[in-house]
Amino acid sequence: MRKGILEYCILSILNKGEAYPSEILDYLEKAQLTVVEGTIYPLLTRLKNMQLLDYRWAESTAGPPRKYYCITEDGQRFLSELERTWLELQQAVSTITQNKENHE
Amino acid sequence: MNKTVSIHLQGIPFIFEEGAYESLDSYLNALRKVLANEPGLEEIIQDVELRIVELVQQQLTGGKQVVEQKVIQEIIAKIGQPKDFSNENTTDAEPHKEQSSKRERRFFRDTEKALLGGVCAGAAAYFNIDVVIIRAIYLIAFLSFGVGGLLYFILWIIIPSAKTSSEKLQMRGEAVNLENMKSELRTATNRIKKGASSLRNNGSVGEIFQKSARIFGISVGLFILLIGTILLITALIFLFIQPQFIPVEINGEHFSLNELLPLVFEKHIDFQRAFWGIGLVLLSITGLCFVTGIRCLKHFPSKILYWSFGFILLSFIGGISLSAMAGINFAQAMDSYGEVEKEVGTYRGTHLVLKNEQKNKFIAGGYTINSEGDDLGFYVKDDNIFFRGVEISYEPSEDSLFHIYQINSSQGKSHEHAIYNARKVKSSSHLMDSIFKISPTYFFPKTCKLRDQKLTYRITVPSNGKIWHEGEIIYPLIDSSAMELRTHGYFSVNGEYSAW
Numbered sequence: 166m167r168k169g170i171l172e173y174c175i176l177s178i179l180n181k182g183e184a185y186p187s188e189i190l191d192y193l194e195k196a197q198l199t200v201v202e203g204t205i206y207p208l209l210t211r212l213k214n215m216q217l218l219d220y221r222w223a224e225s226t227a228g229p230p231r232k233y234y235c236i237t238e239d240g241q242r243f244l245s246e247l248e249r250t251w252l253e254l255q256q257a258v259s260t261i262t263q264n265k266e267n268h269e
Numbered sequence: 270m271n272k273t274v275s276i277h278l279q280g281i282p283f284i285f286e287e288g289a290y291e292s293l294d295s296y297l298n299a300l301r302k303v304l305a306n307e308p309g310l311e312e313i314i315q316d317v318e319l320r321i322v323e324l325v326q327q328q329l330t331g332g333k334q335v336v337e338q339k340v341i342q343e344i345i346a347k348i349g350q351p352k353d354f355s356n357e358n359t360t361d362a363e364p365h366k367e368q369s370s371k372r373e374r375r376f377f378r379d380t381e382k383a384l385l386g387g388v389c390a391g392a393a394a395y396f397n398i399d400v401v402i403i404r405a406i407y408l409i410a411f412l413s414f415g416v417g418g419l420l421y422f423i424l425w426i427i428i429p430s431a432k433t434s435s436e437k438l439q440m441r442g443e444a445v446n447l448e449n450m451k452s453e454l455r456t457a458t459n460r461i462k463k464g465a466s467s468l469r470n471n472g473s474v475g476e477i478f479q480k481s482a483r484i485f486g487i488s489v490g491l492f493i494l495l496i497g498t499i500l501l502i503t504a505l506i507f508l509f510i511q512p513q514f515i516p517v518e519i520n521g522e523h524f525s526l527n528e529l530l531p532l533v534f535e536k537h538i539d540f541q542r543a544f545w546g547i548g549l550v551l552l553s554i555t556g557l558c559f560v561t562g563i564r565c566l567k568h569f570p571s572k573i574l575y576w577s578f579g580f581i582l583l584s585f586i587g588g589i590s591l592s593a594m595a596g597i598n599f600a601q602a603m604d605s606y607g608e609v610e611k612e613v614g615t616y617r618g619t620h621l622v623l624k625n626e627q628k629n630k631f632i633a634g635g636y637t638i639n640s641e642g643d644d645l646g647f648y649v650k651d652d653n654i655f656f657r658g659v660e661i662s663y664e665p666s667e668d669s670l671f672h673i674y675q676i677n678s679s680q681g682k683s684h685e686h687a688i689y690n691a692r693k694v695k696s697s698s699h700l701m702d703s704i705f706k707i708s709p710t711y712f713f714p715k716t717c718k719l720r721d722q723k724l725t726y727r728i729t730v731p732s733n734g735k736i737w738h739e740g741e742i743i744y745p746l747i748d749s750s751a752m753e754l755r756t757h758g759y760f761s762v763n764g765e766y767s768a769w
Contacts, residue, residue: 202347206313207354214309
């Protein structure tokens with residue numbers, strides 16, 4: 166469950182613009198989504214292997230070059246699918262929970 | 270005092286405490302072990318190392334040069350223990366299998382999104398296109414070519430429906446692994462819950478959608494039922510009553526297929542085959558329309574559905590094979606061509622007049638010709654089949670006489686048979702002095718069957734000879750536009766002559 170959501174979040178972040186892993190982590194942290202850093206690295210690679218993401222190398226002012234990830238067209242399509250599923254899920258959950266309240 | 274080592278991490282040199290180096294090294298090794306099955310292992314390690322470099326560099330501000338073990342341990346804690354990397358992945362313990370089965374899509378029927386049998390929805394999943402587009406294409410193809418109907422039911426029968434979660438995943442070309450199966454199950458439960466809640470909760474979006482789909486289904490059903498009814502009526506009329514579109518009549522009445530077929534087929538069995546063949550094909554299509562139409566309106570058990578479609582398919586195939594057998598026999602009966610030519614008469618002179626036989630006149634052979642109506646087709650009177658319209662061709666004579674030849678041609682199963690059929694063709698045309706009285710109707714016995722019998726007159730004209738018809742020269746006649754000699758003429762049943 167959480168993994169699916171994490172994928173959704175990462176794709177959403179990258180849909181707004183390219184970012185390197187630390188930036189992605191910052192976004193997640195800012196949103197107070199507690200994630201063990203380690204989980205996102207295999208995830209990024211897997212998404213890249215699925216051709217949902219791509220990356221390019223960019224020089225940084227200090228330190229090693231950075232790997233900027235960006236979303237592909239496939240990724241955007243997948244994202245909109247996820248978005249739809251998410252909305253459906255959200256709606257379903259709220260329908261169920263509300264009904265529960267009505268019944269109780 | 271601590272021993273230090275100098276290392277390169279992602280191309281950046283660092284000085285590590287020995288303990289720090291050992292911690293990092295064992296950490297990275299542990300990661301490799303945990304992620305050993307992960308495709309793109311090196312890239313993951315690379316990302317992790319890049320992150321470590323970044324974090325180490327943050328720690329080295331303020332003049333510090335040596336990376337302490339404490340720092341590395343903090344970084345490791347921040348990034349996560351190796352088990353954290355695999356934590357979420359324990360479910361996909363077989364990532365290699367996942368990759369290989371990933372692209373493998375299978376064609377299943379999607380009964381959850383089905384309007385009828387879910388063939389279109391399955392195709393949509395297979396080709397990853399919106400199902401509405403597939404349905405639209407299918408409907409257009411069906412209405413314009415009319416072939417799709419049967420195809421759909423064949424596909425319905427032979428394509429299995431996606432029943433299990435793994436089949437549903439394969440249908441959409443998704444990897445069959447635990448994670449995806451879980452999500453598939455989740456959406457399934459979700460769907461059931463949603464369905465249950467929409468029962469209680471009127472006016473939800475889902476229900477509006479379901480309602481409109483239902484209305485669409487009902488209108489499609491009614492439409493198909495309408496087509497089926499029209500087909501059924503047409504089929505019955507065609508088979509037993511009066512096919513007005515076949516220009517054949519007997520005693521002024523139109524033929525039914527039942528009466529027409531004996532004129533075509535030699536053997537009784539072939540005529541039976543053709544009759545039942547055409548009948549079965551028509552009725553199976555009608556049945557298809559009815560079952561489909563009713564299915565759109567009302568759900569009934571798939572077992573009944575399978576049985577009825579099986580039955581329909583069987584009668585369709587049976588009908589086609591019966592028709593084919595009759596067709597093959599007919600084709601054999603039409604295999605050879607034969608013609609006979611005989612001289613009707615000769616005439617010495619410069620003017621030959623073509624005159625149409627009077628209408629409604631008693632002709633040789635004792636048959637009365639009812640010559641009303643059009644040129645097309647034929648009619649049957651007593652034991653003879655009458656055809657309307659004869660052709661004439663002109664050519665220069667080799668002597669000083671007009672010669673009139675009558676050429677009868679026919680098909681038959683052998684050359685001898687064709688010749689025999691040709692000989693049976695009769696006409697009442699005859700020459701009286703300078704007047705060639707042409708009957709535009711020729712006939713032959715019913716027993717000869719319809720074998721593409723034709724009758725042509727060949728008239729040879731001497732060098733200064735002319736042929737007249739109703740006060741006009743019809744040969745030699747030069748076509749003003751093409752400057753060609755017109756060497757053919759045609760008498761229609763009304764006695765109208767046209768040159769070509």
